[in-house]
Amino acid sequence: MKHFIDIADLERHDLESLLDEADGFVEILERPIPKVPALRGKTVTTAFFEPSTRTRLSFERAAKALSADTMTFAPGTSSLSKGESLKDTVQTLEAMGSDLLVVRHRAVGAARRVSEWTSVPVVNGGDGAHQHPTQALLDALTIRRRFGKVEGLHVAIVGDIRHSRVARSDVLAFSALGARVTLVAPRTLLPVVTDGWPVAVCASLDEVLGEVDVVYLLRVQMERGGATVFPSLPEYVSRFGMTRQRFAALRPEAIVMHPGPMNRGVEIANEVADDPRALVLEQVAMGVAVRMAVLFRLLGGELDE
Amino acid sequence: MSEIVLAGGLVMTVDGPVEADVKVVGENIVEIGRKVGRGDADVLDCSGCWVGPGLVDPHVHLREPGQEWKEDIASGSMAAAAGGFTAVVAMPNTEPAVDSGHIARFVADRGRAVGIVDVFPAGCVTAGREGGRLAHLDELWAAGVRVFTDDGPALFDGGVLRRAMEYLGDLGGVIAQHAEDAGLSGAGQIHEGEVSAALGLMGIPAAAEEVIVARDLAVVRLTGASYHVQHVSTEGTVELVRGAKADGLPATAEVTPHHLSFDHREVLGTDPAFKMYPPLRSPDDVKALRRAVADGTIDCIGTDHAPHAAHEKDVPFEEAPRGVIGLETAVGAVLGAVGLGPEELFDRMSVAPARIARLSDHGHLLERGGPASITVIDPHVEYVVDGFVSRSANSPFLGRSLTGAARHVLLRGRITLRDRKVEA
Numbered sequence: 001m002k003h004f005i006d007i008a009d010l011e012r013h014d015l016e017s018l019l020d021e022a023d024g025f026v027e028i029l030e031r032p033i034p035k036v037p038a039l040r041g042k043t044v045t046t047a048f049f050e051p052s053t054r055t056r057l058s059f060e061r062a063a064k065a066l067s068a069d070t071m072t073f074a075p076g077t078s079s080l081s082k083g084e085s086l087k088d089t090v091q092t093l094e095a096m097g098s099d100l101l102v103v104r105h106r107a108v109g110a111a112r113r114v115s116e117w118t119s120v121p122v123v124n125g126g127d128g129a130h131q132h133p134t135q136a137l138l139d140a141l142t143i144r145r146r147f148g149k150v151e152g153l154h155v156a157i158v159g160d161i162r163h164s165r166v167a168r169s170d171v172l173a174f175s176a177l178g179a180r181v182t183l184v185a186p187r188t189l190l191p192v193v194t195d196g197w198p199v200a201v202c203a204s205l206d207e208v209l210g211e212v213d214v215v216y217l218l219r220v221q222m223e224r225g226g227a228t229v230f231p232s233l234p235e236y237v238s239r240f241g242m243t244r245q246r247f248a249a250l251r252p253e254a255i256v257m258h259p260g261p262m263n264r265g266v267e268i269a270n271e272v273a274d275d276p277r278a279l280v281l282e283q284v285a286m287g288v289a290v291r292m293a294v295l296f297r298l299l300g301g302e303l304d305e
Numbered sequence: 306m307s308e309i310v311l312a313g314g315l316v317m318t319v320d321g322p323v324e325a326d327v328k329v330v331g332e333n334i335v336e337i338g339r340k341v342g343r344g345d346a347d348v349l350d351c352s353g354c355w356v357g358p359g360l361v362d363p364h365v366h367l368r369e370p371g372q373e374w375k376e377d378i379a380s381g382s383m384a385a386a387a388g389g390f391t392a393v394v395a396m397p398n399t400e401p402a403v404d405s406g407h408i409a410r411f412v413a414d415r416g417r418a419v420g421i422v423d424v425f426p427a428g429c430v431t432a433g434r435e436g437g438r439l440a441h442l443d444e445l446w447a448a449g450v451r452v453f454t455d456d457g458p459a460l461f462d463g464g465v466l467r468r469a470m471e472y473l474g475d476l477g478g479v480i481a482q483h484a485e486d487a488g489l490s491g492a493g494q495i496h497e498g499e500v501s502a503a504l505g506l507m508g509i510p511a512a513a514e515e516v517i518v519a520r521d522l523a524v525v526r527l528t529g530a531s532y533h534v535q536h537v538s539t540e541g542t543v544e545l546v547r548g549a550k551a552d553g554l555p556a557t558a559e560v561t562p563h564h565l566s567f568d569h570r571e572v573l574g575t576d577p578a579f580k581m582y583p584p585l586r587s588p589d590d591v592k593a594l595r596r597a598v599a600d601g602t603i604d605c606i607g608t609d610h611a612p613h614a615a616h617e618k619d620v621p622f623e624e625a626p627r628g629v630i631g632l633e634t635a636v637g638a639v640l641g642a643v644g645l646g647p648e649e650l651f652d653r654m655s656v657a658p659a660r661i662a663r664l665s666d667h668g669h670l671l672e673r674g675g676p677a678s679i680t681v682i683d684p685h686v687e688y689v690v691d692g693f694v695s696r697s698a699n700s701p702f703l704g705r706s707l708t709g710a711a712r713h714v715l716l717r718g719r720i721t722l723r724d725r726k727v728e729a
């Protein structure tokens with residue numbers, strides 16, 4: 001594995017071995033001194049060309065827990081505002097001594113392009129509405145640690161699937177690991193074509209509530225101008241929001257997940273967000289572990305215990 | 306006067322194809338026959354080749370004035386000659402746009418000064434291509450413009466389209482439309498379908514093209530003016546054009562070589578060399594386009610040659626400018642995609658586009674006394690596309706194998722291409 005760009009590039013056993021590795025890092029992160037010298041001397045650069053806090057911090061935390069050095073590229077204060085191209089920017093970061101680039105960019109395929117322009121491993125931190133593969137890994141790890149498996153579980157992914165790189169990554173990862181996936185959204189928020197996707201599609205959240213193990217809520221992207229894709233926020237909540245009533249209709253062992261940041265009171269009710277069966281913070285914690293696994297794998301580190 | 310003999314090809318004459326030599330003296334054809342006298346003539350071997358009227362491209366972007374780093378009239382003319390063309394219609398989306406007489410004259414004059422291919426400027430329909438008030442149509446007409454288009458944005462306002470059609474109908478020009486409904490195409494990047502869904506790229510539905518063509522054809526019915534659909538990309542548009550022709554409307558259509566050659570699955574690798582508008586469509590659309598070229602529903606080939614500099618395309622797909630070059634690969638691509646015979650090929654790439662664009666000196670089947678603007682096509686030559694005469698190289702055919710290319714070209718008796726080498 002030279003890069004980590006698209007879940008579609010991975011076989012089931014690749015996913016499972018990364019999850020196994022991440023399990024080990026969860027254990028390391030729970031130690032009094034949550035740090036190993038595996039990547040000492042390596043430099044991990046986060047190059048985020050669109051705003052992000054949690055993903056960038058999570059990668060930096062993961063790199064530091066492996067004793068790598070980190071560099072942060074922040075577009076607001078950079079040469080990008082002077083018109084420098086993406087290609088020149090990433091080649092500059094490589095020339096400064098980056099051993100690995102984590103790239104987030106609003107354009108689909110950006111991380112793939114970057115991997116063609118540089119010689120160091122590239123991790124996709126999100127490319128447009130296409131892929132966010134470490135998010136899929138952390139979601140899969142969260143589910144696997146909760147249920148002991150992913151195989152055979154039924155996962156409903158709810159909301160703006162059309163514009164979501166999280167959904168595109170999760171669908172591939174969950175189905176590769178043997179889960180059943182149902183997409184729940186109005187037509188305006190579904191991909192225009194889902195033929196050939198390993199999913200079922202349902203226009204009603206209420207219909208699937210009693211049969212799912214995981215409800216994965218996507219963020220309503222308010223900045224997208226929701227009014228053109230659904231009539232109003234209250235109408236969205238009435239059909240697709242995880243209200244207290246809907247939460248009560250879930251099977252008792254079912255869990256609720258969300259990639260964050262949450263819109264409380266929109267896709268997830270305030271009380272549901274704080275319920276122990278909403279694993280949002282657990283997902284964040286697992287994010288550090290899976291990113292450690294990816295960095296460790298790509299940089300060929302050794303665990304010297 | 307110079308004498309040239311095109312020796313031993315299959316010649317497209319007004320009386321049909323014949324195996325013959327063609328003798329050219331000065332600017333005209335003086336003899337078509339077996340074993341014409343060669344004397345001191347410059348003899349060009351045409352054995353195994355098709356000899357027909359010089360190719361005409363009704364849709365190119367030469368980028369001059371204003372964007373000469375991508376292409377200019379000199380480099381674009383060389384690329385045209387390399388592709389086998391003797392005439393091109395240059396789109397008006399330059400900077401400034403060709404919306405008044407002096408800018409059209411500048412383009413035509415530059416073409417004449419370069420002298421490798423006849424450059425006919427198309428003119429804008431509206432001032433500054435803004436879709437509002439009409440451009441200086443009379444001035445453009447007086448400067449020789451016969452094709453009017455705002456190519457790029459569609460003429461969106463039906464009332465403006467109607468007035469332009471009425472006004473130009475009196476003069477005799479043709480309105481060419483880049484059919485794309487801005488609302489339906491939205492932030493779309495590629496064809497709306499399984500590829501756009503998988504990649505998370507916003508899609509441009511086929512309907513974005515079809516609603517404009519359907520509306521325009523209704524206005525053609527109202528005004529009786531000549532109308533030309535640029536770069537047809539969908540099966541639905543083909544059917545609309547077919548129906549309009551059956552009803553006797555003065556409607557014509559073109560298709561690009563790349564829309565005949567590729568479908569949207571090429572975009573899965575997000576290579577910006579496959580980014581153009583309209584986008585590459587579904588395999589069914591490609592099949593329908595090929596059939597429509599073969600049966601003549603689509604009248605002609607227009608390359609939509611749209612050069613962009615390497616650094617402009619060396620970016621992520623979504624940020625890349627739209628458009629690909631096409632002049633130099635047109636013959637090979639069309640022959641590979643549709644498998645036309647010689648008469649059909651010269652019809653779709655010379656006779657028909659010259660007629661549609663009102664180019665009276667081009668597109669004439671060969672005859673004694675006729676103009677010696679001639680293209681010799683070798684339909685058998687196999688080659689890998691590995692470089693371009695054009696200033697830009699943004700081609701989806703780069704690295705691909707093609708069969709068939711222009712071998713020699715004469716523009717009014719002057720050799721502009723000899724054995725696939727441009728003679729500037």
